[in-house]
Ligand SMILES: Nc1ncnc2c1ncn2[C@@H]1O[C@H](COP(=O)(O)OP(=O)(O)OP(=O)(O)O)[C@@H](O)[C@H]1O
């Protein structure tokens with residue numbers, strides 16, 4: 153397995169009256185090159201699972217694997233691991249602490265003992281990768297950017313370590329629809345063109361279904377499904393059971409089908425629905 157968990161259980165504040173089991177026996181795996189979405193209702197354990205993937209949290213029981221290695225086994229490996237598995241937190245801008253975008257993105261590579269030019273080169277290429285012109289943004293104050301630009305800086309800060317896996321916890325939370333599509337398009341590019349394996353948690357099933365090749369579904373700390381995204385999103389009953397509403401456009405395609413129109417029902421986003429309806433015109 154490239155990255156994943158085996159029988160992972162995590163209890164917050166064990167042995168106290170506040171003990172809470174946030175993950176219970178979760179096993180899932182991703183292959184190199186996957187674009188995976190992690191979905192589940194609020195409180196289902198997505199952030200807790202994500203924080204295990206680069207060793208920020210250690211399992212109460214069970215194991216976390218990267219490249220077939222148990223990553224909890226050797227604490228010295230943790231630093232190396234954090235370079236390979238880049239984690240973008242929920243609302244990452246809350247953790248900005250630098251005066252300039254350059255310093256924010258340079259922070260992690262500076263800790264790698266790299267030469268000054270190499271650090272500058274990494275900052276420039278990370279900013280360019282996320283679509284921020286380095287010359288225009290390097291000297292800006294990170295707190296004085298738009299919400300969408302702040303997210304891009306946070307992603308650039310992680311990319312400057314040249315990770316193999318990018319894990320993002322609800323990167324589009326609080327963004328408007330155009331910033332959201334821009335961000336998902338960036339993730340698609342990082343996956344397809346830069347070869348990064350991507351795992352992203354989201355509440356936006358429409359974008360998730362359109363982009364991902366794998367889906368991992370959690371509910372109340374347990375794994376409900378993990379598999380090809382098409383299969384997972386087809387399992388409407390299970391998704392509805394745990395309170396995950398399908399995108400409205402999927403409901404429209406379902407009702408067209410019920411009315412006898414020969415349309416596909418595995419449609420989750422507007423663009424695919426538009427194409428399918430155009431094709432229908434030819435079929436009728
Ligand atoms: N620091 C903490 N201390 C105690 N319990 C916690 C802590 N963080 C999370 N939990 C509990 O663990 C469970 C899983 O929380 P988690 O934040 O992983 O869910 P989530 O799926 O990321 O939710 P959301 O979609 O709202 O971000 C919840 O019941 C939550 O109350």
Ligand SMILES: [Mg+2]
Nearest residue numbers: 198199242321
């Ligand atoms: Mg969360």
